[in-house]
Each structure stands twice: as structure tokens, then as C-alpha cells.
Amino acid sequence: MEEQKVAKPQFEANGDVRVPAFVLPVSPLLSEQAAAFQRMRATMPAFDAAGEGLDVIARREQINTFMAPQIERLRGMFPVNIDRTEIGGVEVLDVTPADGSHDPDRVLINLHGGAFTVGWDGVALVESIPLAVLAGYRVVSVNYRMAPEHKHPAGVEDVAAVYAELLKTNAPGRIGVYGGSAGGALTAQVAAWLPAHGLPQAGAVGIFGAGGVPFHAGESAWTAGYIDGSFPPPPADGSELEDITRGYFESVDERNDPSAWPGYHLETLATFPPTLIITGTRAMDLSPAIFTNSQLLKAGVRSTLIVGESMGHCYHYQVALPEGRDAVDQIIAFFRENLN
Template structure:
């Protein structure tokens, strides 16, 4: 190639690069040699792809305090539980009005449970769902068990057994999964394993994944289908989303750069446990994840559980396990708790469809 052509090309490239550099704002991300991204401050507007109801709910965030679960107020666990149930009370009543059900307090396998059935008494007699409620393994039995179970029982015409599993700070892992397994074992006297589904949000979603790993390892047949909502089959607050959503959602604090957490929302529930072991992080173990049942996973683009959900779905598919991942646009952690959102109602419908398909 002629020298004058080469020089002209280099000059043009230099001028173009300089012009582009001048157009790039100075607050762009920078990258450290170890791969760490230094992210500049930015404004995140409501997503135009979310529903009008979701955008209205997002606008309310400026008027409602967030982070109640992670604040230092009411350090006494009984006070914290009562506080959260009061906050959730209106949502429970809203759910009861939309999704009428019968609620029965009982015990199964020596564990306190709440049995939820459609108000008209019409439900599938041969299939049953187990709900494992959310609440960071510390709170929310009274309210979250209902908020999670009512729409599924009512819409799906199912009996839902919500489990009051042992939580922290009074108890440690594996107390929760042992209680869930005790209820499951007792239900096997009345239902075939392939006709039992298990689902939960947040801590309950993680506990559902733990149970799916626990059952075969302890000589029990695998459940027929699982619903892991607002969680994944790996430790909470892991992956990119834990860092990103700490700044875009704000409901949960992000971990430090080395992965350590400033606040243990579980109040020591996992103290002394290896968080990467096959039960607590089954998605890290191909031999465990491959024996999972068909699984529905839900999360949101602004949820701290986005990365665990994505990773778990990928590992399930790699293991040839049927898995469906639903990611709600602009949705936060366990967005299904708000029945006013079309995105929530879509999630309820998907949940019912999932269990109808896989418990047959």
C-alpha cells in the first residue's frame, strides 16, 4: 500500500478517535486491572416496558421508607416480627379480598402448618402444594405465608400447605429444611411424590432449592415440580445483581467488594455452615442439580436475586432439567407480593400453569 494512503488512513483514524473521545462523557465507567468496574452515579428512570401500575408503584418509592428488613430498629426479634406483620396487614387483607380462601391452622409431621384451600371447597384432591414462606429465615410467617399462598390456591384450585419452619435467631440451618422435609414425608402418606409441588419466595425460594437437594440425599423421592421465586440455588446476595440493585433498588445493602456482607439479614441462621455445600448451593454441584424436578424461577431486573436466578436456570438447562425463567421488567425482589401489578398476575398464572403441567 502506498505510504501516502497509509498516512491518510492513520490521520483519519486519529481524528475520528479524538472526536469520539470528546463526545464520551467523562463520567463513563472505568476498569481496574483485576476487572473491577468503577461505576459512575447515574439516574435510572422508570422503565417504559413495565406496566403503568408498576411505574406508579415505583413513583411511590419516594414516599415510602425502604429497607425495613435491614434497619437496626427493633433489634428484638419478636418486635421485628410484629412490626413486619403490621406493615404487611393491608396487603394480606387485599389478597383475601381478591383471592377468597379457607384458612386452617394445623400440624403435619409435628410441624405447625397453615392449610389454604379455595373458598368454594373445590380443589384437586390428588395433588398438593407446599409453600415455604419468605422472610430472611427470621420473620414473616403470619403474613408472607398468606400473601404467597392465597393467589395460587384460589386460581389453581389447589390445597396449599404453608410450613411454619424453624427460623433464626432461635435456630440454625438445617432446621428449616428439616421441617419442610418432615411435612413432605408425612404428605407422602396421602399423595404420590410426583403430585407434590413446592414453592416459595425469597428465603422460601432458597429453601425450596435446598429441599430439592435434600430429599434424594436423605432417601426421599423427589418432588414433582418446584417454584423458586426471588431466589436461586446458590447463596443469597451473590453475583452482579447484589451489587447493582443495592444502588438501583435499595431494598437490600450490597456486599463488600470481597463478597462479605455488612448486615446478616438471617441473624446467624447459616452460622457454621458451608454456603457452597450441595444443599445450600445445589446449582454449584452438577450431580445434585441434575436430579432436580421441573422448575419455574422468577426474578426481576431490579432484584438482588437476579444473578442467582439466572445462574440456577442456566445450570438446570445444562443438566437437561426442564427450567423456565421469568424476569419481570423493572421488578424488584418478590414482586408477586403486590397483586395490583399485571406482572404479578402474570406470575401467578405462570405458577399455576407450571404445576398443572408437571404434577399430572
């Protein structure tokens, strides 16, 4: 019987790697539910992650429609009160357990995902409802300004305004900030912004599905593009990467502006509070998360990195999967330990 030859990667002189086509099997380390979800993806319709061809208003409506069934399920699982109001002149959703049992002395600020262009309020509710009930916390989700109408630092300014108002009734060490995807990146920006603008640092921050550097930084944008497929890989021909933020960081000097990407600046990271970072092995944000965690440790900050096996972008949204629930449980434990 002729021995089957296995294709091997080819290493170019400039360090590039030509990766042969291969089949990635379902990980044996997954829960039965997550493995079933991976198999089910073969029959799921593709979702346009970039919203190609849609104007931003239509895209926002599309995202909220897509999230609506999940929000309905979550509200059935986790009964909450949702108060749409303003704090510091910024629209927020004030989410608390329906039974009124939340901790009166601690509050979480949620920053929703959505590529700095969409996500209010569908993604905001998916991120806020489970934590409010499972943690027993008040969660204030912020409708920060987004592109294409606004540019950085509009979003972080809005979060700082809400934070400053909450400081009137809450100790800074008992306020936590967290977000997923764009909201995770914005959380890193908030941690950099507060002490740089005369505000006391928050008690702890959670950067989920993101890092303190751009999403395209590092090799995970490539691997996730071909393995997970939720977001396309960078163009193979070296052409300019599509800007899914619709110009939100248009005027930012990527490497030299710590208010936008603090992961490149150790002196800025040194001002961070305890930080929890969550990503997955199939997530486009894996490289930014790993790099940011390493930089925080180098800066002397207590940082914890959780990487979900075979998990994709913001897998903590999937609280019905054991892996997603495990991530949420660790988020709760982290804030309970550090908001004191």
C-alpha cells in the same frame, strides 16, 4: 453549542468497574400501573429491610403488622379457608378456596420468605392465598424453624417431615413445592434434600426471588442495592457483609455443602424435578437466579427462568400489578403442567 460529555465506566486492572452516577429512567416496557408504582416510591416512607436495632421477636411482629393490610386486601379478592394445624408434627397453615373447589389430588407446599428469621405467618399468607384460589389447589404453608433459635438444616428437616406425611395421601409427582426469597432458597434445598434422604422427588418446584446459591453471590447484590434500594449493597470497603439470616448458615461450608447451596453441585441439581425460577432485573436475587437456571440446564434438568423487566425482589407478591399477576399466572400454568 458545546457537546455534552457522557461519563463512562472505568475498568480497573483487577476487573472491577467504577460506575459513574447516572439517572435510570422508568422503563417504557412497564405497565401503566407498574410505572405509576415506580413514581410513587418517591413519596413512600423507607422500610428497614434489615430490621436494624430490633430483636427477632419485635422484628417478626413488625413484618406481620406491615403485611396485615395486604393480607386483608387479598382475602377480599380471594376468599379462602385457613386451617391452622399440624402435619408431621410441624405447624402449618392449610389454605383452600372458600368454595371448596380445589383439586383433591394435588397439593402445593409453600415456604415463606423472611431471611430465615421472620415471615410467619404474614408472608406465608401473602404467598398462599392468591395461589390457592387462582390455581384451585390446596396450599400447605410450613412454619419451619428459623434463626436465631435454629440453624440449617432445621428448616429443610421440617419441610421434609411435612412432605413425608403428605406422601401418605398424595403421589409425589402431584406435590409441588414453592417459596419466595428465603423460601425460594429453601425450596432449592428441599429439592436437594429429598432424594438424598430416601424420599421421592416432588413433582415440580418453584424458586422465586432466590436461587440455589447465597443472595450475595454475583453482581446483582450490588446493582440492586443502588438501583432498587430494598436491600443495601455489599460494603464498598470490603468489610464483612451483614448476615440478615442471623446466623442460620453459620456452620455451613458455603461452597461445599449441597444441602445448603445446591447450585454449586451439578450432581445434586441433576436430581431436581422441573423447576421454575422467577426474578427481576432490579432484584438482588437476579444473579443467583440466572446462575441456578444455567446450572440446572447444564445438569440436564428442565428449568424455566422468568425475569420481570424493572421488577424487584419477589414482585410476584404484587398480584394487583399486571406484571405480578402475569408471574402468578405462569406459576399456575407451570404446576398444572408438571403435577401429573
